[in-house]
Amino acid sequence: MTRYSFGTITAMLTVIAWRNVWRNHRRTLIMLGAIAVGVWAMIWLTAIMRGMVDQMITDSIKNLIAHVQIHAPAYRDDPSIANSMPAPSDSLQQALQDPAIQTWSTRVRVPAVISSERESAGVTLVGISPLREREMLFLAGAVTDGRYLQSPRDDGVIIGAKLAERLETRLGWRIVIMSQDPDNDIVDRGFRVVGIFDTEMEATETSYVFTGLQSAQEFLKMGSQVSELAVLTNDYRHEQPIVDKLRDAAPDLEVLPWQEIDKYLATMLNVVEGFVWVWFIVVFIAMSFGLVNTLLMAVFERTREIGLIQALGMKPRLILLQVLIESFFLLSVGLVFGNLLSWLSIIPIQDGWDISALGVEGLEYAGMSTMLYPVVQASDVILSNVVVIVLGLIASLYPAWRAARHVPVEAITRI
Amino acid sequence: MGINLTLAWRNLWRHPRRTGLTLAAIVFSDVLLVWMIALQLGQYDMMIDNTLQSFTGHVQIQAHGYLDNPQMRRTVPDAIELAAHIRQELHNTNSHTEAKINAHVSARAMGFALVSSEKRSYGAQIAGVQPQYEPQVSVIPGLIQQGRYLSGPDREEAVIGSVMARNLKAGIGDELTLLGSGKDGSFAAAVVPIVGIYESGNTELDRQLVQLPLRYFQDVFSMRGSAHSIVVTATSHEQTQNLTARLRNLIHDDNLDVVNWERLQPGLKQAIQADFSTAWLMYGVLVALVAFSVLNTFLMSVLERTREFGIMLALGVTPGKVGRLVWTESFFMAVTGMLFGIAAGAAFTTYFVIHGFSYPGMEELASKFNLPDRFYPALNSVSLLLGPGVIFIATLLAALWPATRIHLLKPVEAMQAV
Numbered sequence: 001m002t003r004y005s006f007g008t009i010t011a012m013l014t015v016i017a018w019r020n021v022w023r024n025h026r027r028t029l030i031m032l033g034a035i036a037v038g039v040w041a042m043i044w045l046t047a048i049m050r051g052m053v054d055q056m057i058t059d060s061i062k063n064l065i066a067h068v069q070i071h072a073p074a075y076r077d078d079p080s081i082a083n084s085m086p087a088p089s090d091s092l093q094q095a096l097q098d099p100a101i102q103t104w105s106t107r108v109r110v111p112a113v114i115s116s117e118r119e120s121a122g123v124t125l126v127g128i129s130p131l132r133e134r135e136m137l138f139l140a141g142a143v144t145d146g147r148y149l150q151s152p153r154d155d156g157v158i159i160g161a162k163l164a165e166r167l168e169t170r171l172g173w174r175i176v177i178m179s180q181d182p183d184n185d186i187v188d189r190g191f192r193v194v195g196i197f198d199t200e201m202e203a204t205e206t207s208y209v210f211t212g213l214q215s216a217q218e219f220l221k222m223g224s225q226v227s228e229l230a231v232l233t234n235d236y237r238h239e240q241p242i243v244d245k246l247r248d249a250a251p252d253l254e255v256l257p258w259q260e261i262d263k264y265l266a267t268m269l270n271v272v273e274g275f276v277w278v279w280f281i282v283v284f285i286a287m288s289f290g291l292v293n294t295l296l297m298a299v300f301e302r303t304r305e306i307g308l309i310q311a312l313g314m315k316p317r318l319i320l321l322q323v324l325i326e327s328f329f330l331l332s333v334g335l336v337f338g339n340l341l342s343w344l345s346i347i348p349i350q351d352g353w354d355i356s357a358l359g360v361e362g363l364e365y366a367g368m369s370t371m372l373y374p375v376v377q378a379s380d381v382i383l384s385n386v387v388v389i390v391l392g393l394i395a396s397l398y399p400a401w402r403a404a405r406h407v408p409v410e411a412i413t414r415i
Numbered sequence: 416m417g418i419n420l421t422l423a424w425r426n427l428w429r430h431p432r433r434t435g436l437t438l439a440a441i442v443f444s445d446v447l448l449v450w451m452i453a454l455q456l457g458q459y460d461m462m463i464d465n466t467l468q469s470f471t472g473h474v475q476i477q478a479h480g481y482l483d484n485p486q487m488r489r490t491v492p493d494a495i496e497l498a499a500h501i502r503q504e505l506h507n508t509n510s511h512t513e514a515k516i517n518a519h520v521s522a523r524a525m526g527f528a529l530v531s532s533e534k535r536s537y538g539a540q541i542a543g544v545q546p547q548y549e550p551q552v553s554v555i556p557g558l559i560q561q562g563r564y565l566s567g568p569d570r571e572e573a574v575i576g577s578v579m580a581r582n583l584k585a586g587i588g589d590e591l592t593l594l595g596s597g598k599d600g601s602f603a604a605a606v607v608p609i610v611g612i613y614e615s616g617n618t619e620l621d622r623q624l625v626q627l628p629l630r631y632f633q634d635v636f637s638m639r640g641s642a643h644s645i646v647v648t649a650t651s652h653e654q655t656q657n658l659t660a661r662l663r664n665l666i667h668d669d670n671l672d673v674v675n676w677e678r679l680q681p682g683l684k685q686a687i688q689a690d691f692s693t694a695w696l697m698y699g700v701l702v703a704l705v706a707f708s709v710l711n712t713f714l715m716s717v718l719e720r721t722r723e724f725g726i727m728l729a730l731g732v733t734p735g736k737v738g739r740l741v742w743t744e745s746f747f748m749a750v751t752g753m754l755f756g757i758a759a760g761a762a763f764t765t766y767f768v769i770h771g772f773s774y775p776g777m778e779e780l781a782s783k784f785n786l787p788d789r790f791y792p793a794l795n796s797v798s799l800l801l802g803p804g805v806i807f808i809a810t811l812l813a814a815l816w817p818a819t820r821i822h823l824l825k826p827v828e829a830m831q832a833v
Contacts, residue, residue, distance in 0.1 A: 026718070027711060034707035041700040078582050080535055113529045113538035119486055120527045120595060122538025122623070166484065178529060180536045186529075267779040274775070279697070282447065286701055289440030290708035293433055297715050300430075 013318065017325035020298065021333075028330065031294045035334025035388065036341055038287040042384035043342035046276050047374040053272050054375050057236060057258075060265055062138040063204060064109075064126070065258050066230035067239045070246065073254045075227060079124075081110050081182055084225040085253060092229075095249035100234050100242055105132035106226040108216040112179040114159070114209055116167040123163070123209045125177060127216025130154065136232045139197060139210055146171045146195035154212035156194030160205025164196055171196055177209065181221040189219050276380060280387045287388075288395045295327055295399035306403055307411025316404035323403050327396035331389050338388075339381070346374050423743035426716075433712055438752050440708040441806060444701050445756020446763050448802025453764045453792035454772060455694060459687050460793055463652045466683055467676050469615060472552050472646035473655045474662060475674050476501075481643060482674055487526060487598050487636070491671060494642030495545070495629065498522040501645065502548075504665050516658055518649045519551035524632050524642040528595030528603070530575075530625060532585035539579065541593065541625045543632025543642065546570075552648040555613050555626070562587040562611035569630035574611035576621030585609060591625070597637035605635045652676065698802065702809050710813040713745055717817040724821055725829025734822045741821060745814030753807045757799060767792050 004012075021028055061067060070092075072085040087106065088096065096104050108127030113120055130149035134140045140148050143158060157175070159167075169175055171193055178188040191211065199205055217223065231246070233239045239257050246255045259266035299306070306319060353372045427434055467473055476497075478489040491497065502520040524543035529536055546565035550556040556564045565572060573591055580586060590608050597603040607627065615621055633640060649658050655675050662673045677684045717724075724737055771789035778788040792798070 024718070026714060030707060030711045030714065034704060034711070037700070037703055037707065041704075045696065045700070078584075080582065082535075111537050113527075115596075118600075120538070122527065122540070166486070168486075178538075184534055184536075186531075186536060263779045267776040271774070271776050283700065283704065286440065286444055286447075286704040286708075289436050289443065290704070290711055293436045293440075293708065294711055296432060296436070301719065 009318065010321070013322045014325055017322050018329055020302075020322075020326050021329045024298070027294060027297070031290060031330055032334045032337060034287055034290045035331060036337035038283050039335055039338025039384055039388055040341040040345065041283050042280050042387075043339070043376070043381055044345055044374075045279065046380045046384070047342075047346055047376045048372065049272055049275065050375040050377060050380070051373045053268055055371070055373060056268065057265055059138075059200075060262060061232075061236060061258060062136070063199075063201075064137065064208070064230075065261055065265075066136055067233045067236050067258050068231040068243055068246065069256050069258075069261055070229040070231070070250060071227070071254045071256075073252075076254065076256075079109065079111065079227070081180055081220055081222060081227075082184075084108075084182075084222060084227050085229075087224045087226060088229060089250070092246070092250045092253075095245050096231070098242060098245060100238075102232045102234055103132060103135055104229060104231040105129050105136060106213065107228045107230060108213060108220065108222070109227040110179055110220065112177050112209070114163070114167065115176045115178065116169040116173070118168045119166055121163060121166060121206065124207055125179060125216060126208055126210050127213040128152075128210060129213050136230060138199065138204075142197040142199050143195045144198040146193070148195060149210065149212055152213040153215060154194075155191065155215035156211065157191040158195035158197055158210045159193055160208065161196050161198045162202050162205040163209070164193070166206065169193060177219070179220060182225075183221075187220060276383070280384055284387055284391050288391065291327070291330070291392060292395050292399060294330070295323060295396055296402065298326065299323060299399050299403040302403075303406060303411050307406055307408045310406065311408040311412060320400045320404040323400035324393060324396055327393060327400070328389070331392040335385050335388055339385070342376075342381075346376060349374055419740060419743060423740055423747055426740070427744050427747050430716070433715070434748065437709055437712040437748065438755065440705050441749070441752030441810065442756045442759055444705045444806055445753065445803045446760040447701060448698060448806070449757070449760025449799055450764050450767070450792065451694070451698070452802055453794050453798035454767070454790055455691070456795070456798050457793035458790050459690075460652075461787070461790065462687065463676070463683065465787075466680060467652060468554050468648065469617070469620065470553050470555065471676060471679050472648040473652055473676050474647045474649075474658050475679060476645040476647070476662065476666060477643065477672050477674055479670050479672050482672065482678060485525065485643070487596070490524075490598065490638065490641035490643055491522075491645060492641045494522040494524070494645060495640070498545070498548070498645045501647070501662070501665055505647075505661065516649060516654060516661060518647050518654075518658060519548065520645060520647050521545050521548035521552045522629060522642045522645050523549075524629060524636070524638055525644070526595055526603070526632070526636050528593040528625075530579075530583070531592040531594070532583040532589060534584045535582060537579065537582060539625050540623050541595070541627060541632065541636075543627050543629040543636075543638075545629050549626075552646045555615060555620075555624075558613040558615050559611045560614045562609070564611050565626065565628050566610075568628050569634075570628050571605075571607050571631055572610040572628070573607040574613060574626045575609055576624055577612050577614040578618055578621040579623070579625070580609070580612045582622070587612065593625075593635065595636070597635070598639070598641070599637050601637055603636045605631075607631075698805075702806055705806055706809045706813040709745070709748070709810045710816065712748075713741070713814045713817040714820075716744070717741060717820055721824065721829050721832040724824055725826050725832065728824060728826040729830060734824070738818045738821045741818040742814065745811060745818070749807050749810040749814075752810065753803045756803045756806070760803065761794065761799060764792050764794050764798075768794050 072083045075083040105128065110125055112123055112125035114123050128137065128149065129152045139158065149156065149158065164170060167175065174190045174192055176188055176190050178186060181187045231242065233242050236258065243255055243257050476491060478491055481489040498520050505516055505518050505520065522545055526541045528539065528541050530539045546567060559574065560577060565574060585591065587609055590606050593605045593607065595603045629642065632638065647658060647662065649655065659673055659675045666673060727737055728734065768791055771791050773789045
């Protein structure tokens, strides 16, 4: 009797397994369909979820959060003018030259009261350097009426559309802003409305009023003091080294990354990480029932055949191996289709997908935009494929073990 | 008929393992759907009730246009008297046609002022409330951390939120100066002592709201007896529709609107809708995967019995009858799966109804929507039956195709099949 090497046997088993897979093409196709839909659901839904959260973070970062903020230590608990800080020191300026920093800017940010002839409202007055904020702040792209601020000396104000409606004021009209100077005295001054901005979130429109940085400093009699220094890095996921560097450069100030400024956002990011895993496992379990069933059927209908080859001297572990190879083929072909399906379903929406057309409402309330940009992360695609292959093979151990366990004589005589 | 049912049931169990696995797939998805939907509904109930009870109430009566543009001069005239009248009417429901509604009513006026302590000034919302009725429509009076709540309708006193107290660097007994403008545009000013500080946990609320007794508010802001809203709160948001209808019958003034919470808090309704529509995507995938599993099982069960069906057809059983047999089998499978699914889903979910459900990071997410850090699923007929029902239908639909294959069988060929 010729003795074959393990390699040769495996090669033979592989051919047999591949043919076995297609002995019942209908059943195989349905199973492939199930695997493909499962993998598609894993990849596509994860890309959508990630896209939503990414969008949320990008939007929020532009909504006066930025990647890193520097304040006087007491400012966050009590955001008043008394807790302002001096303009950045030389060592801080030096640290801000880091190539990982895209841009930075100082801001005045204090509570104020805005009044028209008819109405008053509580707002936050924000003094900015308009050119430096172009990339960092949503405002430049959101002015729908009038103009954006021109320089830190610009003493016009830009207010939200909803606030303009509440105050019954409009472009070109004057409003009065009232706040406090560092000596606790009330200061007030008339400003001309030079721009109206429109955002998806109503709260932003009613809460913020923008003017030039120096104009705000003069109005509030605060000299060159500022409330906040905002930093935009190259990547919101890797701002920690910059935070450390800035902390060293400004030891008496509070340097915070966005995760600590908006804990909700940071948590959201973590919850999505967790959700990806839970979702993969759930989809896999729902899918695995079908997989195990299909393989069990494939093994049962071949009881006689398996008995025969065992009687002819095939070792049980090789039968086990053969069923596992069949399962591997099923899984990998299913994965190919699943990945293809995901790719096909993401291509048409990769430049943005307006989900308001689907009747999905209320995203604004949750701080999300209605334009969705799916984010396909290589790690998610790899993870979903690995989960399906590895757990799929583990689940196939049961049918494979059943096949290998047949007693040859009984199996042959069974019809 | 009896023999058909017996046959179908026995056919189903010819492959106990296969049937068992398919049932397991159905039960797994059922349990997951029951649990997820119950959790979702529970979360919505909590979101709605918590948000509304904190301040908004279920229904408000407001001047026409106030909702879109909450301005000082859009008022409800003689609000205190109107509130008393509505309170009376709602309590006195003795007619047989109208169900009794257990509701609380309180009038409120809202204004804006620059609030100053000795050290600091902030702009803030000022609410004039009825101290004797406000505790029934809002949770704020119950959240007083220091001092006490307002004690009488015309007392000159104020309660403020904890964040505002911190920012103003003011405490109980300190005086606040309010500067604003009255309803008629006149200058409104007052000096009031702080008698209480509340803490709701919602930073915005704790930062922005000052409460004064309504009559005192009316004096300061020249309201001449008017207010801005009459807040009505029922025991649960499910009574909103009923309540709105009752109030519409009671109000005969064209200048007044009865506004329910869905319009008062459009964001809340929308957040729920957004959440629900994204969740359906996940449910759809689960249902589709189960359907594939069932489809495969029945296709196998039909294919492997080609000979058997051939013989039955040759013996004169009509294809329709054989088709019905297969259909009955799938029906049994679907029903069994559903029953086990509902039972297991109910058992699994009940655990969380008792102990609550939480996940890492939920505290931060929940506080943004004013929720407690633990959810309790709402186990009711909707959450219990919706998911299993959809899977039941999907299962039956998936079994249709294999059953129709029988009509294509030719008896002689079929009998020769291996």
